[in-house]
Amino acid sequence: MTVGFVMMCHTALDRAAQVARYWASNGAPIVIHVDKRVNRPDYTAMVRALADLPNISFSPRFKCEWGTFSLVAATQAASEQILAMHASVRHVFLASGSCLPLRPLKELTDYLDAHPYTDFIESVTTADVEWTVGGKDFERFTLRFPFSWKRQRRLFDRYTELQRRVGLKRKIPDGLIPHLGSQWWCLTRQTLSAILQDPKRPRYDRYFNRVWIPDESYFQTLARLYTTSIESRSLTLSKFDIQGKPHIFYDDHLQLLRRSDCFVARKIWPKAGRLYATFLTPHPDREQQAAPNPAKIDRLFAKAAERRAKGRPGLYMQSRFPLKDRENGKTPTPYSMFQGFTDLFENFDGWLTKYTGAQVHGHLFGPTHAEFSNGETIATGGLSNVATLRDYNPRAFLTNLIWNNRGERQCFMFSPRDTQAINWFTATDPNAQISVISGAWALPLFRSNQDFSAIRRDAARLQQIEIDHLAILRTMYVKARVRIWTLAEFIENPMEHLQTILNEINPATARALAEVPRMVDLTGFGQFLQNLKNQGMQPRLMGDFSATHDRWPNIPRQERPYLIK
Structure with a gap:
C-alpha cells in the first residue's frame, strides 16, 4: 500500500x-x-x-x-x-x-x-x-502569539499591538x-x-x-x-x-x-x-x-x-445591513419619480399607465397614507399604506416596494407636501429617474378656496421645501437621471418633454405621442403669482408668468382631446 x-x-x-x-x-x-x-x-x-x-x-x-x-x-x-x-x-x-x-x-x-x-x-x-x-501575513512569523485568539482575544490584540509599538521582532531561524x-x-x-x-x-x-x-x-x-x-x-x-x-x-x-x-x-x-x-x-x-x-x-x-x-442589488437583510453608501445597488431595477405632474395634469397616472405599461402609484409618501396603484391598501410584499408604518423607515419602504415588484417598472408621484426623507436616497440611486416641474405645487393653492394669508404661508413653506430638494438634485453626488423644468418652461411644449420621459422609461417600445393628458386651467395663474408678490412672498420656481396675460402651451385646451377613458 x-x-x-x-x-x-x-x-x-x-x-x-x-x-x-x-x-x-x-x-x-x-x-x-x-x-x-x-x-x-x-x-x-x-x-x-x-x-x-x-x-x-x-x-x-x-x-x-x-x-x-x-x-x-x-x-x-x-x-x-x-x-x-x-x-x-x-x-x-x-x-x-x-x-x-x-x-x-x-x-x-x-x-x-x-x-x-x-x-x-x-x-x-x-x-x-x-x-x-x-x-498578519508576515507578522505571524516575526511577532509572538502566546495568547489564544478565540479565548483571550483582548490579550491577543493588546499584546500584538504592544509588540508593534515597541518594535519587538522575532528572528526567523536560519535557513527558513x-x-x-x-x-x-x-x-x-x-x-x-x-x-x-x-x-x-x-x-x-x-x-x-x-x-x-x-x-x-x-x-x-x-x-x-x-x-x-x-x-x-x-x-x-x-x-x-x-x-x-x-x-x-x-x-x-x-x-x-x-x-x-x-x-x-x-x-x-x-x-x-x-x-x-x-x-x-x-x-x-x-x-x-x-x-x-x-x-x-x-x-x-x-x-x-x-x-x-x-449581496444582491437592492436586497437588504437585517442580519447583514450594509453601511451607508456601500450597498451593492440601492435598488434592484430602474424606477421613476414624478414631481409636479399631478398638479399640472388631470389623471396623469392613468395616462402614464396607458403609455408605459408600468405600475403607477400615486403619492407613495403622501402626508396621510401611501397611495398604491389601483387604490390598494396592501402592496406586494405585505407593505401597508399606513403612514406611521411607512415613515418609520421610508427608505426601507421604497426599497421593499421596488424589490418585490422588480419584474415591473415602478413609477410614483412626489410633491413638497410629501415626506422628504427619501430625497438623498433617490438622488444618489443610479436606478432612479427623477422628473421635476418646479413650482407646480402652486397650482393646487391657486385653485383652493382658502384665505389668501393661509395660501401665502403655505406657498412660502412649500417653496422652501422644493428649493431644498432641488439643491440636493443639483449636487455633485447625484447619480440619478434628473430632469428639472420650471412650470413656465414645461407648459411651453409639454408634448416634447413627455415624449423624452417616455422614451427613457421604455426605449424599446417608444412611439410618438398621439395625445397628452389634459392640463389644468391656468387662466389667472399669472395674476395669482403677482398677488403673492404683492403680499410679500416672492415666487421663485415657476418661471416667467406675466400678470397681464397668461402663457399657454402650444396645444390649445379643447373640450375632449387628450382625455383618457
Whole structure:
C-alpha cells in the first residue's frame, strides 16, 4: 500500500469512523487523533466501533485549539506513529474527521504511484498569499502569539499591538523561508520523516510554538527544506468564504463535488446522508476520472464569495445591513419619480399607465397614507399604506416596494407636501429617474378656496421645501437621471418633454405621442403669482408668468382631446 491516512477528528465521530472504515477496508492504514476535549464515552465508542480493523490505530490525544501549536503537535505524533507502524506507506495523507473521499482509494493510489517522489502540499510565500483573512501575513512569523485568539482575544490584540509599538521582532531561524498553505497535505515518507527526525526540530518547534496559526505554515515551510519534488497544491478540495471560514458541503452539492475530480473534500455536513451514501458505496463499473482539477468549480465559488460579500442589488437583510453608501445597488431595477405632474395634469397616472405599461402609484409618501396603484391598501410584499408604518423607515419602504415588484417598472408621484426623507436616497440611486416641474405645487393653492394669508404661508413653506430638494438634485453626488423644468418652461411644449420621459422609461417600445393628458386651467395663474408678490412672498420656481396675460402651451385646451377613458 502506497498511502496511509492521518485523521484529525474533533466532532461527528460517527461520520469520521464511517470514512475511516471505508479507507481501512480497502487496505489503507489509518492513524486517528481525537481531540482531547472530546468526552471519554464518545472517544471510547469510536475506538470500539473500529476495533475489528487491525490497520486502524489511535494516537496520543492532545487538546487542540484553533490557531495554536497544539494542532501541529497532534499531527506530529500521529505521523510518527503511522511511519513507525506501517513501513509500506510511501505517502501520508492528512485528513480531517469531516473529510469525505470522492473517488475510490485505488484511483488515489494509482495517482500517487505515478508520482512516487512528489509532495502535494500548498506552499507559497507570504508575498503571494491573497487568501489570508485578518491580516498578519508576515507578522505571524516575526511577532509572538502566546495568547489564544478565540479565548483571550483582548490579550491577543493588546499584546500584538504592544509588540508593534515597541518594535519587538522575532528572528526567523536560519535557513527558513516562511511559507503558507492549506493544512491538508499529502507528503512522501522521505519528506515527512526528514521533518520529524531533523536534529533542529526542537528549535523549529520552539519557534513555531509562538507563530500564529502554525498548522498553515509549519509543514508548508519545512517541506521546502527536504522535498525533491513538490507540487504546491492540495489533493483535498477545501473552499473558504470571504471571512476565511470553510464552505460546508451539503447533499445538494453532489454534482458539484463530482465535477471537481478531487480525491477528498472537506468540510462535509455530518447530516449529508446522500453524500456519504453516494461516495462511500463501491461502483465497480465506474470510469476512471481525470486528474484532480478543482479549478473547474472555482468560478461557482468565486460567484458565491462575491454574492456573500456584496449581496444582491437592492436586497437588504437585517442580519447583514450594509453601511451607508456601500450597498451593492440601492435598488434592484430602474424606477421613476414624478414631481409636479399631478398638479399640472388631470389623471396623469392613468395616462402614464396607458403609455408605459408600468405600475403607477400615486403619492407613495403622501402626508396621510401611501397611495398604491389601483387604490390598494396592501402592496406586494405585505407593505401597508399606513403612514406611521411607512415613515418609520421610508427608505426601507421604497426599497421593499421596488424589490418585490422588480419584474415591473415602478413609477410614483412626489410633491413638497410629501415626506422628504427619501430625497438623498433617490438622488444618489443610479436606478432612479427623477422628473421635476418646479413650482407646480402652486397650482393646487391657486385653485383652493382658502384665505389668501393661509395660501401665502403655505406657498412660502412649500417653496422652501422644493428649493431644498432641488439643491440636493443639483449636487455633485447625484447619480440619478434628473430632469428639472420650471412650470413656465414645461407648459411651453409639454408634448416634447413627455415624449423624452417616455422614451427613457421604455426605449424599446417608444412611439410618438398621439395625445397628452389634459392640463389644468391656468387662466389667472399669472395674476395669482403677482398677488403673492404683492403680499410679500416672492415666487421663485415657476418661471416667467406675466400678470397681464397668461402663457399657454402650444396645444390649445379643447373640450375632449387628450382625455383618457
